[in-house]
């Protein structure tokens with residue numbers, strides 16, 4: 001059965017805040033596999049990196065010990081070099097492709113993938129600290145997590161920016177978390193399709209029209225095989241991977257996390273590390289000039305194989321607000337752009353500008369609204385004093401989830417719900433943001 005059919009948890013959803021709160025908590029409890037939360041029961045039956053960070057924010061609203069445990073569980077998969085993998089395979093499950101055996105890392109305990117995801121963990125830890133009622137527990141958990149966060153930030157600088165440009169590269173569209181964004185169409189076309197057979201599982205759970213195309217999966221699989229064949233060697237992958245992209249979203253999220261990590265280091269009495277992180281953040285911020293596109297008047301990603309910008313109007317540009325990149329005039333201009341963009345669809349925020357030729361309102365990252373990205377952008381709007389935009393994003397997120405259920409993503413034109421049902425980060429965003437705003 002497709003996950004689009006309402007589960008019993010979904011059917012309890014009503015407009016009332018209390019009911020939304022209870023439903024969101026019930027979803028997190030139902031998706032709890034004993035210390036880690038699966039994003040959605042069948043579609044994503046393991047622990048994902050950026051899902052875990054956002055899901056921990058949701059747990060923090062009603063079970064602080066469980067929230068910290070989410071991150072402890074994720075870091076069980078951290079590599080010796082600092083990489084936090086994009087999936088940690090704590091327990092076997094056969095409803096997902098590509099599972100642990102595909103990545104060539106079943107000898108690890110727990111097995112993991114060999115790629116990462118948008119680095120938001122330091123920011124989530126900082127937000128969890130700010131929300132904590134049990135400050136003793138927060139201090140104790142942060143003391144354990146901090147060296148691991150520092151190690152992952154050093155890994156980003158060392159392995160993903162070996163030429164010290166200030167911008168980190170991604171080797172797989174899955175690392176962006178925005179798997180099939182039209183921004184990756186050009187660099188992905190340079191990747192050969194795999195010649196081996198494989199069997200997707202995602203389209204057994206969700207309508208294929210809401211998921212990436214086979215042409216994309218052929219290249220997703222080619223890349224994961226390549227990393228295994230190159231023995232996960234950072235220098236060889238940097239030199240040989242045909243897909244090497246500076247993703248604006250990842251860099252914005254990393255910039256924000258680097259400043260948050262610096263704050264955590266200061267609090268913990270690590271002034272040298274805090275200074276180093278601030279210097280790195282400043283280097284990154286200056287390098288963002290390379291990602292500005294004058295025609296679109298927004299930030300875009302960059303294909304480092306060709307040196308060309310990926311000129312696509314993707315909503316990742318507005319993560320610049322979350323990253324605190326704007327000065328006064330650029331904030332005014334970017335928020336005017338955001339207003340125009342919001343005006344093009346009934347529900348904000350479409351992941352691709354709706355008048356773009358590649359816009360598909362139902363296909364994953366090629367148009368749909370994503371609740372957690374709405375939160376990140378709205379948080380940035382509020383930081384710059386644009387509470388009107390914050391409130392609009394929040395109201396649309398609430399309406400979509402209240403009316404359609406706790407789904408993964410939504411059609412910006414009709415509000416139709418798509419992807420995984422009873423979705424963990426959708427529940428977390430309701431708890432952490434929508435019900436608190």
Ligand code: DGY
Pocket residue numbers: 086097174179202
């Ligand atoms: C998937 O399998 O669709 C995931 O997004 C990969 O992380």
